[in-house]
Amino acid sequence: MEVPHDIAFEIFSWLPAKSICKFNSTCETFSKFSQETTFKTKQTRNLLRKDDTCFFIQPEKTRQKFEKRVELHSLPKEKQSSGVPNNVLTFLSNSVSVLASCNGLVLCRTINDDSLDLFICNPITKSRSSIPIPESLQINDNFANINIMLDCSRSNLDDYSVFLFKETNFKEWSPTYICNVYHGEEGAWKTMANRFSPGGRNMKFDMAVFHNKAIHVISDSAFYFTKSSAFYDPYIMSYNLENGTSTLLKLPTEAIKDCHNMCNMNIFNWGKVTSSNSSICLVKLRDSGFIIWILKDYKSSSWEKLLEVRVEALELKEENPNVTGFTIMNGDLLVFATEENVYSCGLDNEKSMKVEEICQHNCGSNTRFIAYSDTLRSCGTNAETMPC
Amino acid sequence: MAQEASSSTSSKTISLKTGDGEIFEIEASAAKQMKTVQRLIDDLGDDITIPLHNVFSKELPKIIEYYKKDITGEITKDFEAEFVKDLNDDEVKVLFLAANYLDANKLFEFLSQNIADRLESKSVEYVRKYFGVENDFTPEEESKLREERAWSFRGIKEDE
Numbered sequence: 001m002e003v004p005h006d007i008a009f010e011i012f013s014w015l016p017a018k019s020i021c022k023f024n025s026t027c028e029t030f031s032k033f034s035q036e037t038t039f040k041t042k043q044t045r046n047l048l049r050k051d052d053t054c055f056f057i058q059p060e061k062t063r064q065k066f067e068k069r070v071e072l073h074s075l076p077k078e079k080q081s082s083g084v085p086n087n088v089l090t091f092l093s094n095s096v097s098v099l100a101s102c103n104g105l106v107l108c109r110t111i112n113d114d115s116l117d118l119f120i121c122n123p124i125t126k127s128r129s130s131i132p133i134p135e136s137l138q139i140n141d142n143f144a145n146i147n148i149m150l151d152c153s154r155s156n157l158d159d160y161s162v163f164l165f166k167e168t169n170f171k172e173w174s175p176t177y178i179c180n181v182y183h184g185e186e187g188a189w190k191t192m193a194n195r196f197s198p199g200g201r202n203m204k205f206d207m208a209v210f211h212n213k214a215i216h217v218i219s220d221s222a223f224y225f226t227k228s229s230a231f232y233d234p235y236i237m238s239y240n241l242e243n244g245t246s247t248l249l250k251l252p253t254e255a256i257k258d259c260h261n262m263c264n265m266n267i268f269n270w271g272k273v274t275s276s277n278s279s280i281c282l283v284k285l286r287d288s289g290f291i292i293w294i295l296k297d298y299k300s301s302s303w304e305k306l307l308e309v310r311v312e313a314l315e316l317k318e319e320n321p322n323v324t325g326f327t328i329m330n331g332d333l334l335v336f337a338t339e340e341n342v343y344s345c346g347l348d349n350e351k352s353m354k355v356e357e358i359c360q361h362n363c364g365s366n367t368r369f370i371a372y373s374d375t376l377r378s379c380g381t382n383a384e385t386m387p388c
Numbered sequence: 389m390a391q392e393a394s395s396s397t398s399s400k401t402i403s404l405k406t407g408d409g410e411i412f413e414i415e416a417s418a419a420k421q422m423k424t425v426q427r428l429i430d431d432l433g434d435d436i437t438i439p440l441h442n443v444f445s446k447e448l449p450k451i452i453e454y455y456k457k458d459i460t461g462e463i464t465k466d467f468e469a470e471f472v473k474d475l476n477d478d479e480v481k482v483l484f485l486a487a488n489y490l491d492a493n494k495l496f497e498f499l500s501q502n503i504a505d506r507l508e509s510k511s512v513e514y515v516r517k518y519f520g521v522e523n524d525f526t527p528e529e530e531s532k533l534r535e536e537r538a539w540s541f542r543g544i545k546e547d548e
Contacts, residue, residue: 007484007485007488014500014503015507016508018539019508021537022541025530025533025534026516026519027521027522029521030521031533081508
């Protein structure tokens with residue numbers, strides 16, 4: 001039974017980009033779909049409603065300058081259908097550090113220069129668009145941390161926003177940050193009127209979470225304040241993107257206990273971003289054990305513990321696994337790395353947590369995860385072709 | 389033919405006749421979700437049996453089942469998963485084409501996604517057969533495509 005071509009167009013627009021590329025070989029008409037703007041827009045919009053299927057894994061930022069490496073792996077069920085061309089991955093691996101990814105766009109920083117050189121790219125369509133850095137935001141040190149995040153508009157698929165937080169008030173104990181926002185479609189930087197005041201602690205800007213129209217960052221938990229300080233305990237600070245107010249969110253009491261030493265705490269989106277009960281989760285890794293809390297009530301900072309699990313109970317391949325990095329993907333899947341392997345652990349049923357081995361990796365300790373979904377999203381009208 | 393002023397549509401049922409002559413009843417509010425049916429009702433009135441030449445008795449009950457759940461707001465991810473669980477790829481295709489004919493948007497979109505999920509890791513040949521298309525590339529065009537897309541062919545599932 002033949003299916004009209006405009007219907008095949010509909011079905012194909014729900015496929016991840018790698019599968020679409022494969023089916024370009026079906027027949028001539030189908031091979032033209034991915035060149036049409038309406039198709040690319042439809043596919044981009046459709047995939048916004050689906051889960052991320054892959055993740056980038058990279059070594060710690062300071063190591064990456066010497067050990068250039070960007071790996072991309074697909075989640076177990078997606079190995080055949082989602083991914084990025086090898087030659088593009090090799091090109092990225094040799095020249096960039098991936099900073100963020102959203103709806104198929106990847107924010108990169110070239111690591112061959114000392115100055116800050118940023119661009120947005122789509123590894124599937126091989127297009128890239130440079131992000132100009134004004135003099136005031138330029139930094140000339142490759143090792144310096146840049147506090148940067150990417151958000152892709154869900155309503156305007158031609159637009160994206162890059163947030164860059166620049167520290168000011170260096171002499172004070174509680175530095176403030178100026179928030180600069182680059183709008184992709186307009187191609188211009190704007191500065192937010194109110195500064196971000198995250199208190200006295202160092203903040204983990206590269207683990208920022210977008211939620212409730214605000215950017216949330218968790219502080220570190222090292223021991224460098226006395227008990228009398230307001231910032232003795234680690235906390236989350238949110239920065240409202242509409243009015244620029246900074247608000248402190250408390251962490252659960254059990255999380256704060258024993259957190260000053262050998263403890264790694266990070267926040268992630270919890271639940272599907274499109275659902276009404278999406279929230280934030282807190283993952284604490286300490287002493288080879290994970291504890292996860294969900295934020296139940298935003299206004300009162302009340303958390304509920306989801307589960308607690310020892311790494312050895314997960315029965316991994318290695319004998320004495322040491323967790324080197326972790327993330328929560330799609331609001332419900334724990335993905336973590338040991339020195340050599342990457343595993344996923346389903347969190348929807350605490351009685352039977354399904355652990356799967358995903359792949360091996362060569363990114364050493366302190367691995368960084370960035371989720372990715374292969375779409376045909378546009379990089380903007382001034383996009384160029386990537387040289388690979 | 390005089391048309392009665394429709395009172396509460398929730399209790400009103402419409403009769404549908406499939407291409408193979410069977411008659412099924414649906415609620416008027418469910419019929420509203422199928423634009424083709426609604427158009428026929430607007431033209432022919434809601435008291436006569438609406439003929440659906442391109443939909444058959446195998447698939448119409450399933451479609452009615454879907455929209456019964458839709459009008460009570462009970463369509464969940466679990467329901468949708470159950471709904472297609474026992475259907476093979478060809479059965480889903482028939483259902484999908486019927487939803488297209490009936491202009492039943494919600495079901496059409498759900499089935500598009502479901503078919504895409506099923507086809508994701510299948511082979512190019514399987515997809516050709518599925519859509520009833522021929523390989524109309526020249527051998528040179530095709531090998532050029534395969535070279536360019538070699539990465540996307542990795543890991544193809546055995547066709548069932």
